[in-house]
Amino acid sequence: MISVDEHRATVTGLLGTRPAVELPLADCAGLVLAEDVRAKVSLPPFDNSAMDGYAVRSVDVAGATDDSPVTLPVSEDIPAGRTDVPPLLPGTVDRIMTGAPMPTGADSVVIVERTDGGTGEVRIFADAAPGAHIRRTGEDVAAGTVALTAGTVLGPAQLGLASAVGMDRLAVHAPPRVLVVSTGTELVLPPEPLRHGQIYESNSVMLVAALKALGARVESVRSVADDVEQFRAAIEPRLADADLVVTSGGVSAGAYEVVKDALTGAGVEFSKVAMQPGGPQGCGRWNGVPVVTLPGNPVSVLVSFEAFLRPALLASLGHTGVDRQHVRANLTESLESPKGKRQFRRGYYTHSEGQVTGVVGPRGGPGSHLLASFTQANCLIVLPEDVTEVAEGEEVDVLLL
Numbered sequence: 001m002i003s004v005d006e007h008r009a010t011v012t013g014l015l016g017t018r019p020a021v022e023l024p025l026a027d028c029a030g031l032v033l034a035e036d037v038r039a040k041v042s043l044p045p046f047d048n049s050a051m052d053g054y055a056v057r058s059v060d061v062a063g064a065t066d067d068s069p070v071t072l073p074v075s076e077d078i079p080a081g082r083t084d085v086p087p088l089l090p091g092t093v094d095r096i097m098t099g100a101p102m103p104t105g106a107d108s109v110v111i112v113e114r115t116d117g118g119t120g121e122v123r124i125f126a127d128a129a130p131g132a133h134i135r136r137t138g139e140d141v142a143a144g145t146v147a148l149t150a151g152t153v154l155g156p157a158q159l160g161l162a163s164a165v166g167m168d169r170l171a172v173h174a175p176p177r178v179l180v181v182s183t184g185t186e187l188v189l190p191p192e193p194l195r196h197g198q199i200y201e202s203n204s205v206m207l208v209a210a211l212k213a214l215g216a217r218v219e220s221v222r223s224v225a226d227d228v229e230q231f232r233a234a235i236e237p238r239l240a241d242a243d244l245v246v247t248s249g250g251v252s253a254g255a256y257e258v259v260k261d262a263l264t265g266a267g268v269e270f271s272k273v274a275m276q277p278g279g280p281q282g283c284g285r286w287n288g289v290p291v292v293t294l295p296g297n298p299v300s301v302l303v304s305f306e307a308f309l310r311p312a313l314l315a316s317l318g319h320t321g322v323d324r325q326h327v328r329a330n331l332t333e334s335l336e337s338p339k340g341k342r343q344f345r346r347g348y349y350t351h352s353e354g355q356v357t358g359v360v361g362p363r364g365g366p367g368s369h370l371l372a373s374f375t376q377a378n379c380l381i382v383l384p385e386d387v388t389e390v391a392e393g394e395e396v397d398v399l400l401l
Contacts, residue, residue: 001274003385004307004342011283012312014290015244021174025163028154030215031172032318037148040166042138047102049078050133054093054115054122055106058130069123077119078103093122102134109133141165151320173318176243180207180220181235183249183258184296187223202371203248203294203301210305211246214313226256239289246309249296251280259293268293274385275342277368278304297368303344306380306399325400327351332361334392337383346370346377349398360398377401 020034049055055078064070075092078085080099088094088105096102096109108128116123141147147165152158154172162170187201188194204220211218219242224234235245250259251270260270260282268284268291278300282293294304306324314322329349337343345366351358360381364373380399383390390396 001272001279001340004273004275007271007273007281007283008308008311011292011308012315014283014285014292015176015312015316017318018173018176018243018316020171022169022171024169025159025167028159028170028172029156031154031175033148033150033152033154033170034173034318035171036146036150037162037165037167037170039141039143039145039147042143043141043147043161043164044135044137044139045143047137048080048135049096049098049100049102049109050135051109051111052098053096053109053111053113053133054124055088055096055103056093056108056110056124056128057088057090057106058108058128058132060091060093061110061124061127064124064127066125069125071121071123073121074119076103093124095119095122107131107134151318153319173316175215175217176313176316177241178211178216178218178244178246179235179238179242180204180211180218181224181245181247182207182220182222183224183226183231183247185226185256189222202298203296206298206302207246207248207294207305210302210310211313214310215317216244216313224258226250226258228258228262231258231262236287239287242289245286245289245291247291247293248301249294251282251293251295253280263291263293267291274340275303275307275344276338276366277344278307279341281308295368298371299346299374300368302374303368303380306401307344327358327398327400328395329358329360329398330393331381331390331396332359332392335362335381335383335390335396337387337389339388340385342385343381343383344399345381345383346373347379347381347398348377349379349400357395358398360396 061070072093076094078094078096078100080097085101085103088103094103107130110128114126182204186198188198190200201223204222208218224231247259250257267286268282270282272279273281280295294301311322346363347360349360363377364370382397
């Protein structure tokens with residue numbers, strides 16, 4: 001057997017780092033910047049009003065109060081987007097809207113709520129300190145400075161900032177094109193009726209969802225029969241359009257292990273990993289394309305994805321944090337684990353305010369076919385290779401999902 005950590009390192013090395021590619025902003029959500037972004041313009045690009053009101057010279061409204069308002073003529077209307085704003089004449093004001101450029105000569109804004117809202121002339125009931133309600137050029141980002149650093153994960157705020165500083169495309173680590181293949185003659189696609197001995201295919205559905213959540217572009221080939229020639233005929237024509245192939249099933253020690261039979265000697269190595277569930281694993285290159293082969297039972301598929309594929313893919317996409325959050329928690333009931341294997345048990349973790357550590361209880365048994373219990377879990381309880389029993393109340397390592 002090889003260790004979980006050894007196989008994870010092998011898969012991570014196989015995937016490497018994705019190259020940089022320029023994509024439109026709309027296609028960059030969730031991806032990672034490959035290069036720094038320098039602002040093409042300052043943000044704001046000009047002094048502008050932070051409020052609806054009146055642009056004034058502060059000396060012209062000095063001493064204005066509710067009891068002693070100042071009345072001044074309104075010279076201009078300045079809506080947001082106006083580009084031909086003349087200088088403000090002494091002894092006058094300009095009506096101005098939020099985001100509109102400040103006229104030269106004005107040094108503050110009186111908010112409309114402290115006026116009578118006049119358009120020809122306006123009564124002002126409050127003075128204004130110099131700089132009041134003005135957004136200054138570059139106070140958020142200065143032109144030419146780094147607005148976003150390489151390695152930044154691009155969420156809504158980051159993409160909004162990129163657009164605000166003049167970008168319409170960004171250099172990101174290219175999302176991989178992943179081909180997901182589920183194997184097994186017994187697999188049937190819903191809603192086709194099941195015959196005795198058949199089951200509905202679910203592995204590809206889970207893997208496609210998990211991969212898309214990481215930003216991958218995914219296609220799937222579902223329910224390939226346990227026949228080597230059929231397997232090769234279904235997959236080989238698609239290899240040219242794939243950066244990664246992920247298979248499920250057909251990698252164990254039985255008589256109809258189609259993935260193992262088809263890819264042994266073709267660049268893919270198969271091994272037994274010291275873990276439960278998910279022992280049978282494989283990875284390598286088939287016609288130059290990285291291939292990661294997973295077991296066939298559904299819980300094994302999800303646990304293998306968490307242990308190997310998820311961190312490897314995140315690393316390849318430029319993420320610096322590739323691990324789920326680990327916490328320590330007290331078990332609500334005792335557990336047993338096979339000697340020499342790292343066990344991943346589905347669990348439910350809770351942490352109440354005031355507790356030093358949380359508590360965690362298993363959901364379902366250790367069986368790799370018990371998918372329903374995974375839907376009730378929010379974590380994996382991780383029991384190390386040298387642990388065979390853990391008593392109720394003892395602390396364990398918990399991987400939050």
